[in-house]
Amino acid sequence: MKKIRTQKIQSYFAVFDPAEEGGYNVSFPDFPGCVTFGRTFEEAKEMAQEVLELWIEELESQKQKFRMYGRRPIIDEVQVSLSH
Numbered sequence: 001m002k003k004i005r006t007q008k009i010q011s012y013f014a015v016f017d018p019a020e021e022g023g024y025n026v027s028f029p030d031f032p033g034c035v036t037f038g039r040t041f042e043e044a045k046e047m048a049q050e051v052l053e054l055w056i057e058e059l060e061s062q063k064q065k066f067r068m069y070g071r072r073p074i075i076d077e078v079q080v081s082l083s084h
Contacts, residue, residue, distance in 0.1 A: 010068060013075070014048045016041065030067055031055055 012031070016024045019037070024044035028034045036051040038044025059066050 011072060012052065012069075013072075014045075014052070016044055016048075026051075028052060028055075 013029050015027050015029065017027070019025050023037055023039040024041055026036045026038065026044050026048045028048075031052065034051060034055045036044070036047040038047045056066065
């Protein structure tokens, strides 16, 4: 009998930093060293998902622990007016 593997959807923070040469560098605060790049924001998001899945897969194969979150804070930008 085949064992059915269940999948759990998990979210992690990704930092999309506009690159000087164009496109976006992507890094993950929870996974130092896990980085990627995309020429457009959409491509960067796709690459981010792919590299993070591979990174976590490698951690699991090495029996290394990593954080799993139940709830995450919301991070957003707040604009303020500055007088000069």
